[in-house]
Amino acid sequence: MKKIVVDGLKYKYPLSEALALQDISFEIEEGEFIGIIGKNSVGKSTLCQALVGLVPHFYKGAYGGKVLVDGLEVRNHSIADISRKVGMVFQNPFTQVTGSKMTVYEEIAFGLENSGLPREEMRQRIDEVLRLMRIEHVKDHSPFDLSGGQMQRMAIASIMAMKPDILVLDEPTSQLDPAGSEEVFQAIQDFSQQGITVIMAEHKMEKIAQYCNRVLLLHEGRLVDFDTAEKIFSREDLKDYGVTAPVYTRVCRALGVKKQGCDGYPVTLEDAELALRRSFA
Amino acid sequence: MHNIDPISKLYYILFAIIIPIILPSFIVSVICVALSVLLLLAAKVIRKTLPVYSFVFLVLITVIVIQGLFRPGNETILFHLGPFAMHKEGLLFALTIVLRVTNIVSAFMLLVLTTKPSDLVESLVRRGMSPRIGYVIVSVFQIIPEMMSTMSTIMDAQRSRGMETEGKLLVRMKAFIPLLAPVVLGSLINTKERAMALEVRGFNSRNPKTYLNEEKTYSYSKWIQVAMLLVTIFAVAWRVFL
């Protein structure tokens, strides 16, 4: 089933001259894990925000084309309505703290209170996401007294607790160390395996290659390519878009070792190891 | 005191303001002030009230002096202050003002010092106040300390670069000005991003809200409110019939 359909999306921020998004069209199936990549300022965050309705409802500005999430046309529904289907985690964990709650536990409840969930269910969901994001031990702390990494986990937990069908994440691991990001990616993958559609803008290409079913490459507001990680990272012109392929891909490309049964180079450590062993055996 | 519901405390403020207006006698005002002070004592927060009271009295002393010296209608001289004469009428008038102000300030402190702002606001939102206004009030209490700590972080950074941030007032003022830009600008950007984050968590949803915390039940609130209402009615009756 098509979970997201974007058709000819164009968008210009108010007061700016250039289009931030130009003629973008793609479709995403239910349960897919999609990565959005591209160098700085190509429109990754803008595209993410177009999926939850912040573009255009929050910013206004000039808007063209169509975005359908789970059958809902974004342009015709309020952000509050869309938020019941699509959750979004932002880049900066600090500005996602509501500032009206005294503890992490209550902070996570914020979205649930707004959607009118019964108390019992709220508690159950909060306990579950606290455990999943490994922040149980700080549940009674003030949200502002957390480390950057803990705050980021809390931000993700707050959205996950709302159980959206679609989860949009804009660089959700910027404040985490490698071990922490790995944990968070694992948690997000768990969600994805429960059938939730995940869309994530991210600069860590190794992670994108490891977790995403397909990768969407953006450049200056245009969609360049939308395909498997192998296809995208094997593109000859990747450098022109300011993107560096995962290190495994670069090594295999230098050695001319392709992935078995496909035309591209390996993108993960496992695939690279397999391909290299086979070719040097 | 800490276990009395915030709404009753709000009524108490109203009560403490209204009663001396209905019955404008000295005794009544004194009784009201005494009652508030007793309650503050019972709540064990009297020490926190001292700075506020000292500030208020500082202001009130000027009122006393000015009214005592210059109030029109001053006739009876009580004593001399250098070349100026203190008058009885002015002093009495000043005394009523002092009592009124002390009374209101005490009643407010009873609320402020014994209630978490978030509890008060949640009570009000449950009774139909807009959640947006509630949010603004609570977040101001939370975010101001946050801004202060940003400020001191930046201050530390600047001190480590050799900027003088201590010493004379002028030096400190100078150190303060370059802070304003990053802190204010930062807060503005933060506000925009925070507004977006609130939106995607359904803040503007038109569905009826639920609450994580059960509404605290306060055993005496009915009685307290009824008692205050009775006293008020009694005061009105007294005023009208006697």
Ligand SMILES: Nc1ncnc2c1ncn2[C@@H]1O[C@H](COP(=O)(O)OP(=O)(O)OP(=O)(O)O)[C@@H](O)[C@H]1O
């Ligand atoms: N609120 C705004 N008003 C006007 N222009 C904006 C606004 N936000 C972003 N832009 C512009 O839109 C373009 C795309 O920005 P966007 O934030 O989507 O990029 P990005 O790919 O997320 O970048 P990064 O990797 O730095 O997060 C940029 O040219 C940016 O300057």
Ligand SMILES: [Mg+2]
């Ligand atoms: Mg971005």
